[in-house]
Amino acid sequence: MAEIVSKEKIAENIYSVQIFTPLIAKKCKPGQFVIIRLDERGERIPLTIADFDRDKGNIRMVFQVVGKTTLQLSRYDVGEDISDVTGPLGNPSEISNYGTVVMVGGGVGAAPVYPIARALKEAGNEVITILGARSKALLIMEEELTSVSDELLISTDDGTKGKKGFVTDVLKELLDSGRRVARVWAIGPAIMMRFVSELTRKYNVPTIVSLNSIMVDGTGMCGACRVEVGGETKFTCVDGPEFDGHKVNFKLLMERLATYKEEEKRALENYRKSIEEEGE
């Protein structure tokens, strides 16, 4: 059981919660995630640890409402408990002094970028962060990322803030400018990570992506999270979640993410109906 100690809506459909899990807060490292189960009937879903406070014993998660479980979590109040939180899971990011690193965060992916960027900054890197979203209202973590970045560049699809276009447009400009970039981290929707990887491949810049495959246990016991990296099958939960973006089969990742489309729609509709009935 883990109590929600703070909760905030930080953008349309995006929430930030802090939960009290002292042991996880003490142990976790940037790049790792937890698996939560809200209640007895709940599904186990992975969420990245977006921040941690080792003294207070809290971890922070930032999530987007996309289906039943995330909608349900968004309706939890401070003081309520999440039935199960398992973690830290997955391998931590490889933090070292690379030189100049570019952190690309798309949509809710900006949240997991934050602790990694902070650690890279602390390790002595020059950190350039590219933050992207569909629109200004959906940009998140701007303040936090500014505090750990030497430069923060913003793109929105509709041009309401920063450069109009995609994060890849900003990244391309940067790479074309002749800046020596040692490494890129790209975290966000699969399609974004794919385009970033395709771009950086041309420039020969090593690129790390954090994959968000469907999971059950998160400990290597089921294989639900299988992805293909360099032609080999890997389990995202124990071999990742970070992989070499130039080797990931993104097409497969995206197909597999759609495995339960119909079921997810049904679960969400059912839940919405039950909320309405409750409200009456």
Place this chain on the structure above:
Amino acid sequence: MAGKLQLKKTPMKEQPPEERIKNFNEVPYGYTVEEAIAEANRCLQCSPPPCVKGCPVNVDIPGFIKLIKEKDFRGAINRIKLTNNLPAVCGRVCPQEDQCEKACTLGKIKGGEPVAIGRLERFAADWEAEHGVETPEIIEKKDGKVAIVGAGPAGLTAAADLAKMGHEVTVFEAFHKAGGVLVYGIPEFRLPKSIVEREVENIKKLGVKFEFNRVIGKILTIDELLNEEGFDAVYIATGAGTPRFMNIPGENLIGVYSASELLTRTNLMKAYKFPEYDTPIKVGNKVAVIGGGNVAMDAARTSLRLGAREVHVVYRRSRIEMPARAEEIHHAEEEGIIFDFLTNPTRIIGDENGRVKQMECIKMRLGEPDSSGRRRPIPIEGSEFKMDVDIVVVAIGQSSNKVLLQATPNLKLNKRGYIEADETGKTSIEGVYAGGDIVTGAATVILAMGAGKTAAKAIDEYITNKKKR
């Protein structure tokens, strides 16, 4: 009482196949008191009893059967529990035909069937569940503190035994529930989860503490358990949890499950009650399960109950080489599962959305016996054919889970990647013991329990000696 010898087992009533494929309720109903006594009466009370030697935990079989005969059911269950902490489970899932019942004298006479020892064990355990459990008093308090990693049969048994010896025991379990394969692998219709819960409650009553959602190797290392958390000894019982795949093309298509995933979604997460429970599962029209063990039978029978129209078990050898329990094969056949023997998949074919459409297989023949003593399957060239399927379940075995092992580099492993331990469970690290599937590779519930028992004794001795030092 010396009437005519009853050659056959007293039958156990079951849900009829046409009914049971539509639900997840337990298949056999268990003996009534009369049936149990009738069956107990068949026991010849051999001396020395050959059956006891066939039992990995040496249950006093003639002893408890005699007590059933005398209607002392409490006595019977207490007799079993002297050496077996999970009788309700063992009575249901042990491969008795290869163990106690194989050695039974009655089974050796012409036309005879062994005494239904498993069914009687189940009867005694279920009787106790109905009439209340007597928690044994812990006579002597000892000051040992033991961490158990993994709440499967090996870990639970070691925990219970160590607690009975008076030690303070904490079980760390990665999942949100205790039971290991008993809760996430073996289906409800074979082992109702309420029974596992009952057994776990009994163990809690002994004072054993459970810490769920704790993945050892991630949240705490073995080293930290010993040197920071103050445990005198650690018992590793993490099982053989990593599913193996065949490494054939198409294995990552949508609709290809490992048996572990299919069963975990269904059993632990209750996907068969979706959307009442949140975890979804794909229901196939035509399912192919690859493999021939208990896991394959469970996956096949589960698929049928989830609503598949047709379920095939695709196995590369023939029926006699199948490692599954006889009763499971029999039940699967009764339920209409189709067996494709001497058949091996070569690739899985998908549609334009990456979903399974067909599976290509090749026919096999049996050659000379291999290292396992079973005849080696050899592909028959040019015999490839395709079958239409929309779900493929891979049930070809498990290997050791690496999470803990990778975090414990000083723990010595054997060639197959399992923990190296002596017959008492002692590993290469002082104070660290291991047992169950993580040492032997995928085996059986009773062997895991046996390992847990032996290790409990060794750990008790280790701690006693350590405290003297």
